[in-house]
Amino acid sequence: MLHRFIARRLRDAIAPILPDADLSSVEVRPCRDPRHGDYQSSAVIGLAKARRLNPRQLAADLVRSLDVSEWCEPVEIAGDGFLNFRIRTEALDAVLQRAVQGEHLFFERASQPRTIVVDYSSPNVAKPMHVGHIRSTILGDCLVRTLRLLGHRVIADNHIGDWGTQFGKLLLGWKRDLDRDALERDAVGEMERLYRAINAQCDANPDTLAAAREELVRLQNGDPENLALWQDMNARSQHQFDSIYARLGIRFDTTLGESFYNPRLKAVVEELEQAGVARESEGAKVVFFEDDAELQKHPAIVQKSDGAANYATTDLATLAYRIETWNPDEIVYVTDARQQLHFRQIFAILRRWRPQARVKLAHVWFGSILGPDGKPFKTRSGDTVKLADLLDEAEERALRLVTSKNPALPETERREIARVVGLGALKYADLLPNRQSDYVFDWDKMLALTGHTAPYLQYAYTRIRSIFRKQAEDASDEAGWPGRARACFVLGQEEEVRLAKHLLTFGIVLEAVAGDYRPNYLCNYLYELAGRFTAFYECCPVLKADEPHRSSRLALCDLTAKALRQGLAVLGIETCERM
Numbered sequence: 192m193l194h195r196f197i198a199r200r201l202r203d204a205i206a207p208i209l210p211d212a213d214l215s216s217v218e219v220r221p222c223r224d225p226r227h228g229d230y231q232s233s234a235v236i237g238l239a240k241a242r243r244l245n246p247r248q249l250a251a252d253l254v255r256s257l258d259v260s261e262w263c264e265p266v267e268i269a270g271d272g273f274l275n276f277r278i279r280t281e282a283l284d285a286v287l288q289r290a291v292q293g294e295h296l297f298f299e300r301a302s303q304p305r306t307i308v309v310d311y312s313s314p315n316v317a318k319p320m321h322v323g324h325i326r327s328t329i330l331g332d333c334l335v336r337t338l339r340l341l342g343h344r345v346i347a348d349n350h351i352g353d354w355g356t357q358f359g360k361l362l363l364g365w366k367r368d369l370d371r372d373a374l375e376r377d378a379v380g381e382m383e384r385l386y387r388a389i390n391a392q393c394d395a396n397p398d399t400l401a402a403a404r405e406e407l408v409r410l411q412n413g414d415p416e417n418l419a420l421w422q423d424m425n426a427r428s429q430h431q432f433d434s435i436y437a438r439l440g441i442r443f444d445t446t447l448g449e450s451f452y453n454p455r456l457k458a459v460v461e462e463l464e465q466a467g468v469a470r471e472s473e474g475a476k477v478v479f480f481e482d483d484a485e486l487q488k489h490p491a492i493v494q495k496s497d498g499a500a501n502y503a504t505t506d507l508a509t510l511a512y513r514i515e516t517w518n519p520d521e522i523v524y525v526t527d528a529r530q531q532l533h534f535r536q537i538f539a540i541l542r543r544w545r546p547q548a549r550v551k552l553a554h555v556w557f558g559s560i561l562g563p564d565g566k567p568f569k570t571r572s573g574d575t576v577k578l579a580d581l582l583d584e585a586e587e588r589a590l591r592l593v594t595s596k597n598p599a600l601p602e603t604e605r606r607e608i609a610r611v612v613g614l615g616a617l618k619y620a621d622l623l624p625n626r627q628s629d630y631v632f633d634w635d636k637m638l639a640l641t642g643h644t645a646p647y648l649q650y651a652y653t654r655i656r657s658i659f660r661k662q663a664e665d666a667s668d669e670a671g672w673p674g675r676a677r678a679c680f681v682l683g684q685e686e687e688v689r690l691a692k693h694l695l696t697f698g699i700v701l702e703a704v705a706g707d708y709r710p711n712y713l714c715n716y717l718y719e720l721a722g723r724f725t726a727f728y729e730c731c732p733v734l735k736a737d738e739p740h741r742s743s744r745l746a747l748c749d750l751t752a753k754a755l756r757q758g759l760a761v762l763g764i765e766t767c768e769r770m
């Protein structure tokens with residue numbers, strides 16, 4: 192898009208003047224304040240400072256040789272040496288024109304695609320997926336979709352928690368107390384009940400605890416009966432997870448649980464020891480971080496004194512496997528804030544263990560979902576909220592909403608709209624806040640038709656679609672639509688220009704989402720898009736306008752609808768034609 196063309200010219204202008212400059216940092220961003228221009232670059236200021244030059248002088252020298260007149264009005268120098276660019280109407284028209292012809296939708300695919308593994312959702316076997324997993328699932332899915340849209344190779348990996356000490360208790364519970372009917376009805380619920388019951392007994396009775404340990408050891412030693420039961424537990428849990436993923440429209444490329452890495456753990460510990468990264472300490476194998484001020488206080492155990500590996504060992508084996516298998520440029524982990532230390536340790540260990548590895552590692556962490564009382568979100572009886580129940584309730588509430596607005600619609604249609612609106616509302620509410628802050632779960636707020644919500648954006652989309660329905664019904668409409676060939680843009684009104692210029696920044700926002708792992712940027716962008724569309728629609732008649740305004744405005748409506756739909760799709764949110 193235009194900002195890229197401008198940035199390229201800017202680099203070309205800088206190169207002969209400052210031959211040693213690192214041009215990769217030269218960027219052009221949208222202007223915060225439209226009074227200054229549409230785009231801005233602060234690159235000159237940094238370059239001048241580093242060389243003790245006068246930034247305004249450098250800016251003036253640059254501008255003399257910088258030719259962006261195809262796209263911009265004369266470049267202005269402001270403040271300490273900011274360059275301000277204002278887009279010329281002809282250039283804006285040309286970009287829109289190409290978009291109408293389907294050549295782009297205001298974003299570009301990466302010229303150098305990267306391979307990126309995204310590790311997200313990752314629930315635990317035999318436990319229901321709860322609200323804690325919802326953020327990882329929804330955030331991770333949005334990052335996957337964004338990166339893919341931008342042309343990267345993405346491997347969506349669900350790192351299921353299918354191994355650990357809890358299986359000793361589960362196996363014992365299963366053997367002593369399994370309710371077959373309950374298992375068939377709600378497998379994960381029954382496994383959860385078994386676990387709780389045995390856990391309580393273990394607390395009260397050391398013999399039970401010993402029996403559970405024995406079951407665990409038998410499983411670890413490959414006892415066929417326990418192995419078969421464990422596989423059964425996995426399959427039943429996976430079945431339940433899959434039904435939730437299907438409802439949420441989420442697909443993984445691989446699902447490799449923690450157990451998959453078991454055969455590799457011994458070797459990992461050995462390698463770490465040989466490389467001098469881990470050493471023996473009180474019978475355990477430990478990595479100390481002497482030269483890291485923060486991690487110094489937090490050595491990482493990679494093998495406990497009883498010889499057992501742990502979560503850290505598994506993550507190291509997983510990391511090695513991913514590097515060997517996909518040779519990724521980047522691995523992204525999406526989990527809650529409590530795992531920050533864990534990933535800091537893992538990343539630091541990798542740097543010492545595989546100093547030549549050039550993979551970028553990112554822990555994308557998030558805060559908690561709170562109830563109205565400001566405490567972690569629970570059901571009325573104090574249990575954790577199950578994800579499946581949450582999805583049901585979202586759809587039910589949305590159905591009531593749709594029915595009250597549109598009682599005449601047939602029920603099947605109302606239900607379909609309610610599904611799209613309810614799930615959309617839930618996802619949007621999760622993606623909208625800064626991911627690192629906690630947010631209060633509030634049904635009424637997320638389902639509101641006005642304000643910062645999915646239903647508001649979905650509604651804005653249907654409003655645009657209804658313009659095209661009206662247009663199609665109008666038999667006297669000879670101009671017709673798609674009037675692609677004819678739609679040349681005449682952006683006379685300020686509101687039209689403002690809408691068009693906002694469309695132009697779609698790609699910048701998508702790249703920022705991918706770069707900072709922050710879908711909330713896109714939420715804000717879409718909200719603003721809907722707002723600018725409303726302002727445009729209030730002051731500019733579309734179907735009643737005369738040509739050439741009519742076609743131009745219809746085209747603008749069409750592009751807005753497409754950007755809205757594409758933007759929502761990246762958030763994992765569907766749209767419908769009417770609401």
Ligand code: ARG
Nearest residue numbers: 310313314315350352506526
């Ligand atoms: N199963 C873990 C949990 O529920 C999350 C796993 C995250 N991924 C990882 N590679 N450690 O907390």
